[in-house]
């Protein structure tokens with residue numbers, strides 16, 4: 070699989086060159102992720118063959134379509150032969166009745182050609198739309214299954230372009246180039262056969278240019294593949310910049326950085342334009358030769374043919390038939406350029422599609438490691454709560470020379486207890502909570518829920534048991550109800566009301582359509598505090614046995630925070646909870662507090678115990694820090 074890199078490295082500062090911005094005349098300018106997307110070494114055909122599982126179900130439609138196109142093209146090839154008969158027969162002998170007969174035959178052949186081409190399109194339109202839908206569906210399903218670490222590495226625009234323009238390219242390839250590469254080759258060979266049967270000398274003059282053409286095409290294929298791949302990757306980079314600009318429009322405007330972003334977009338667009346121009350130049354060069362050489366050959370054969378007719382060694386009808394056949398072969402030859410170009414684009418689009426599809430899922434993605442499928446059924450009192458046992462973790466893309474972010478975390482959150490997790494910013498609190506629902510996999514040690522290793526639980530079940538409210542309250546363009554019920558799809562209207570009450574999200578009832586109101590893309594039509602309360606409601610709506618709240622009240626005013634805390638206390642009584650806290654008010658929700666520092670849990674105790682015994686905690690809660698940002702001890 071081609072390794073794709075990380076986010077685009079383009080600088081926000083337009084005057085600062087991006088790390089791998091191309092030299093103006095460099096042959097293959099890399100940029101951002103596109104820079105690292107190596108062109109696969111295998112041939113275009115091998116890449117395209119990977120589409121077999123998707124094409125197999127519609128193979129008969131494709132075969133029918135190819136047959137229809139072939140018959141239509143062969144009908145077109147018969148026309149010159151009828152012309153020969155007309156010239157050498159009715160025209161030469163002034164036979165009007167014969168002329169009508171042959172004319173009618175020409176008409177039938179013409180109608181057959183048109184009808185068959187129409188049938189071809191009709192045959193494949195629907196099945197090919199189905200192939201595109203299936204591939205897109207598989208890609209989406211795969212993206213949903215891939216771990217969060219994959220999405221950390223891949224720029225969203227790269228994925229977006231794979232799901233949109235690449236799919237379109239592949240469908241178009243199956244509709245046209247695939248069929249016409251086969252049909253045109255057969256038509257070309259048949260036409261050459263007819264030309265040889267009419268006059269072998271003229272035919273030889275006409276086919277000689279085929280040799281340099283074949284050599285040129287193989288040279289072109291390699292160069293065009295590289296350019297096509299680069300252009301598709303750059304397209305993805307451009308989509309990423311566009312997406313970031315649209316999603317971050319408020320920030321860009323408020324910091325007056327929209328020009329900077331526009332310039333970053335322009336740079337990316339210029340890179341893409343340069344690559345497209347390179348593709349066009351390659352195609353133009355190929356085209357010039359593909360069109361020029363046969364024209365030259367045709368001119369030569371016309372001159373020789375006229376001399377032959379003058380000497381009486383060839384009839385005028387034969388020359389007309391020969392030239393008409395040669396002209397009829399212009400399309401199969403001339404189309405070769407764009408058919409090859411498009412096939413190359415489709416092959417690189419296929420490579421890009423399979424780069425995602427081939428990405429291995431974390432092992433045991435859906436299946437538990439060892440038999441258990443649920444928590445042990447024990448009495449409430451015997452439940453063990455959450456245990457982190459010697460947990461180690463490092464991000465997959467962390468530099469090799471850095472230590473693990475978490476280095477032997479030992480923590481026990483008793484059943485029914487609420488544990489606050491505090492620590493300096495960047496100490497790994499969010500990371501530690503993300504290990505619980507297995508958004509990331511631990512690098513060592515284990516985590517248990519009521520004594521069951523979380524890796525022994527199927528992920529869907531684990532995520533039913535552990536509910537999360539993230540620091541960044543993401544909502545989707547759906548109604549308030551749909552957003553909240555994501556936390557428990559089958560929950561009753563009463564449960565929804567209760568969750569909204571706990572989160573102090575009474576504002577929902579004042580919205581134009583209550584809980585049915587659409588919140589707009591990413592919930593941006595709501596305030597930060599409103600979004601945070603809906604995210605909290607989503608976490609608690611299913612009354613989960615384990616709850617993880619990542620600084621859930623940070624965007625709330627003091628009054629609302631107090632009200633939410635009051636309501637949360639009741640919810641927390643019935644659940645085992647880990648709450649990331651930055652402020653004493655949030656810490657007060659918890660029964661005990663754990664202090665995370667240097668990748669370990671340094672101290673555990675009640676808020677008051679830690680205030681008394683742990684200077685680091687005291688300083689953290691009072692906000693006192695040394696000048697270098699670390700806590701003073």
Ligand SMILES: Nc1ncnc2c1ncn2[C@@H]1O[C@H](COP(=O)(O)OP(=O)(O)OP(=O)(O)O)[C@@H](O)[C@H]1O
Nearest residue numbers: 221464467474492493494495496497498499500501
């Ligand atoms: N996806 C990621 N890939 C690589 N490193 C990451 C990733 N996410 C976070 N980090 C790094 O891990 C460290 C811990 O981040 P984390 O978000 O867990 O800290 P935190 O204690 O929750 O901070 P805060 O209190 O500011 O929310 C940081 O140095 C951060 O840069």
